[in-house]
Amino acid sequence: MRSLLLSLLLFPALAMAQNEAPLSLDQAEKLWQAHSREISLARTAVGGAAADLKTAGQIPNPDVSLNTLSISPWSGYGSGGWKDKKMDTQLRLDQTIERGGKRELRVKGAEARLEAARFDLDDTARQQRGALRYAYYNLRLAQEKLLLAKETAELYGKSSDAGRLRLKAGDIAPIDLSRLQIDKSRADSEARQAQAELEQAQLELAYLIGRDPETLYAADPWPALEEQALTQTPLDQRPDLEAARKRVAAAETDRDLARALKKRNVTLGVQYEHNLQNAPTNSYGIGFSVPLFAWHEYEGEIARAEADYDNARQQFERQQAQATGQVAQARSTLLSAQARYKRLEGGLLADAERVAKAAEFAYSKGAMGLMDLLDARRTLRQIQMEAASARADYAKALSDWQIQAEFRKNK
Numbered sequence: 001m002r003s004l005l006l007s008l009l010l011f012p013a014l015a016m017a018q019n020e021a022p023l024s025l026d027q028a029e030k031l032w033q034a035h036s037r038e039i040s041l042a043r044t045a046v047g048g049a050a051a052d053l054k055t056a057g058q059i060p061n062p063d064v065s066l067n068t069l070s071i072s073p074w075s076g077y078g079s080g081g082w083k084d085k086k087m088d089t090q091l092r093l094d095q096t097i098e099r100g101g102k103r104e105l106r107v108k109g110a111e112a113r114l115e116a117a118r119f120d121l122d123d124t125a126r127q128q129r130g131a132l133r134y135a136y137y138n139l140r141l142a143q144e145k146l147l148l149a150k151e152t153a154e155l156y157g158k159s160s161d162a163g164r165l166r167l168k169a170g171d172i173a174p175i176d177l178s179r180l181q182i183d184k185s186r187a188d189s190e191a192r193q194a195q196a197e198l199e200q201a202q203l204e205l206a207y208l209i210g211r212d213p214e215t216l217y218a219a220d221p222w223p224a225l226e227e228q229a230l231t232q233t234p235l236d237q238r239p240d241l242e243a244a245r246k247r248v249a250a251a252e253t254d255r256d257l258a259r260a261l262k263k264r265n266v267t268l269g270v271q272y273e274h275n276l277q278n279a280p281t282n283s284y285g286i287g288f289s290v291p292l293f294a295w296h297e298y299e300g301e302i303a304r305a306e307a308d309y310d311n312a313r314q315q316f317e318r319q320q321a322q323a324t325g326q327v328a329q330a331r332s333t334l335l336s337a338q339a340r341y342k343r344l345e346g347g348l349l350a351d352a353e354r355v356a357k358a359a360e361f362a363y364s365k366g367a368m369g370l371m372d373l374l375d376a377r378r379t380l381r382q383i384q385m386e387a388a389s390a391r392a393d394y395a396k397a398l399s400d401w402q403i404q405a406e407f408r409k410n411k
Helices: 002-017 025-035 037-056 102-169 174-209 239-260 299-364 370-404
Strands: 021-023 063-069 088-097 216-218 266-275 281-289
Touching: 025 102, 025 174, 037 102, 102 174, 102 216, 102 239, 102 370, 174 216, 174 370, 239 299, 299 370
Parallel strands: 021 216
Antiparallel strands: 063 088, 088 266, 266 281
C-alpha cells in the first residue's frame, strides 16, 4: 500500500512536469464519442442503408420514345414546314408494371438491412467502448510501471553512489560495487523501456479520442475490488446477434424476390402517330409486352439467393455460439482476475514491502550481505509490477463483463 500511495501522490506532480492534462475515463468516453472514426463509418453505413430503402420503394420510371419513319430521299420529303413533310412520326409512352410483389419484397429486404446496419452501429459502439477502456487502462498501467521503474532506478543510483563511498572507506569489496552498478544499469534500461511503453499507450488512446498523445495522462484510480453479481442480459439482445438475425430476414426476402422473377413483368404502352404519307392522318394506339423465358427462368439467380440465405443462417448460428463462448470467457477471466487481485492486495504485496524494508535496514547495519539485499529488492519490484498488472487485468476483465451487458440501442 505504501508504494500505491506514493504513486498516487507522485502522479499529479509528474503530469504537471510533463505539461499533461489529467483525463478521467468519463472525459475520455465523451471525446471518443465525438471523434471515433469507427462510429462515424458505421453511421455512414446506416445512411447508405437508408438510401437503399428509398431506392427499393421506387416505381420504375416510364420510357418515352419519338420515332420518325418512312423517310425516303428518292421520293422527296415534300414542301412546306416540318409538320408538312411526308413522314410518319410516332410518340410512345411505356410503363413497366411489376408483378409478384417485387417492390414490396425489395422494401422488406431493405428495411431488414437498414435495421441490421443500425444494430451494427450499436455493436461498433459497444466494441469500441471496450477498446477505449482497454487503451485507458493500458495508459494507466504504463504510467504506474514508469513510476516504479524510475523509483527503482533512483534507488539503485543512490545505492551505487553510496557503494563508491563505502568502497573508498573499505566497507565493501569492489565486486559488490560492480553488482550495484550492474543492477543500476538494468534499472535504467527498464525505465527507458517503460517510457517507450507509455508513449505507445498514449498513441493508442490518442487515436480513439482525437487528442495530442503527448498530453494524455490517465487520472482515474483503478476500479475498486468488489464481488460481482455477474448477472447477464439475455444474449438475444446483443446488437451483433440482432444484426445477424436481421440479415437472415433480408436474405430470406431476397430469396423470395429471386423466386418472384418468374412472375413476368408487363409493360403497357400508349402511342400517338402523325402520318403525312398520303393524307394527313392522326391515330392512337395501345400495346403491351412481356418477356419470353426462352433461354432461362432465372435458375441461377434463385440458386444464388438460396445459397446466400443458407450462408446468413449459418453465420447467425456461428455468432450465437461465439457469443455464448465470449460470455463464459468473460465470466471466467473476471473471476480469475478477482482472485489474483485479492491474493496480491490481501497480504503478498505488504509482505514483500516489509521484507525489503527489513533487508535495507539489515544491510545498513552490516547484518545482511549485498546479494540478499539485491534479491529482496528484485522480489519487491517484481511483486509491485505484478500488483500493477493485476489491477489492470481486473479493470479490463470488469470492463469486458460490463460490455457484455451494454446493449443500448442508438437512435
